Amino acid sequence: MKLYIKYMVSLRCKLMVKLELEKLGIEYTSLELGMIEIKENIQKEQLQQLKQNLAVSGLELLEDKKSILIDRIKNVIIEMIHVSEEVPKVNYSEFISEKLGYDYTYLSNLFSEVKGVTIQHFIIKHKIEKAKELILYDELNLTEIAYRLHYSSVAHLSNQFKKVTGHTPSYYKKLGKKRKGNLENL
The missing domain is CATH 1.10.10.60 (Homeodomain-like)
Structure with missing residues (x-):
């Protein structure tokens, strides 16, 4: 099960999310900027508590598919520019498209529609x-x-x-x- 988190854009945010998961006893297999992969389905109460705990720190658990995809686009860009030491070997549109598994035109149109600015x-x-x-x-x-x-x-x-x-x-x-x-x- 994958959970997506809005505003999770730094290593400090990752650490905070990790602590919250441990506090609630939620086991995970992967923790990346903007995304957690949970080992098994979690109870509604745990999910609600995680949502509340994250909100205290200014983070938001995403549930809407469009919002999740927009946040994933933003996280790929932020990671590419601010975190990664290497320059992508391909152009940005190919990099983003490959990373997310969607056609770049679709991603670009969705991003512009929702955010009011282009990906570029x-x-x-x-x-x-x-x-x-x-x-x-x-x-x-x-x-x-x-x-x-x-x-x-x-x-x-x-x-x-x-x-x-x-x-x-x-x-x-x-x-x-x-x-x-x-x-x-x-």
């Missing part, structure tokens, strides 16, 4: 957030960041970055250093 726009927003994080860490240069985030060039990354944030990556980096300096002077 969602990916771009997350890539720029990851780029901001990597810029502030100051461990990689822009060429390395562009490669890691699957951009064809630094110029492509810079153009998208400016479109989304209103700033160039170098200006954003200066802002981050300025803020850090101000905090250190407190």
Whole structure:
């Protein structure tokens, strides 16, 4: 039996869900971002208690098939951009389609209908957030960041970055250093 959880997007969320499952004595075979595979069917009372316990932490047990699929799409994208160290060898549409076992056109249309933005726009927003994080860490240069985030060039990354944030990556980096300096002077 598989259960899908909305807003489960980090390792901290996984740990919290694991603790809740253990507290309720629910055995599972797999625990991934957004999904738990339960060993055997659980009682309605346990399921209801799990739902309530997760809600306290801001997580939501999904039951609607469309919501489950949308959340799975989001989790694949988040894992691909924020968690995975490797760049997918295929383009994003193929990667998402293969990972979820659905035709990309179907996934794309459903996502746009429900979320009001395209999958591509969602990916771009997350890539720029990851780029901001990597810029502030100051461990990689822009060429390395562009490669890691699957951009064809630094110029492509810079153009998208400016479109989304209103700033160039170098200006954003200066802002981050300025803020850090101000905090250190407190």
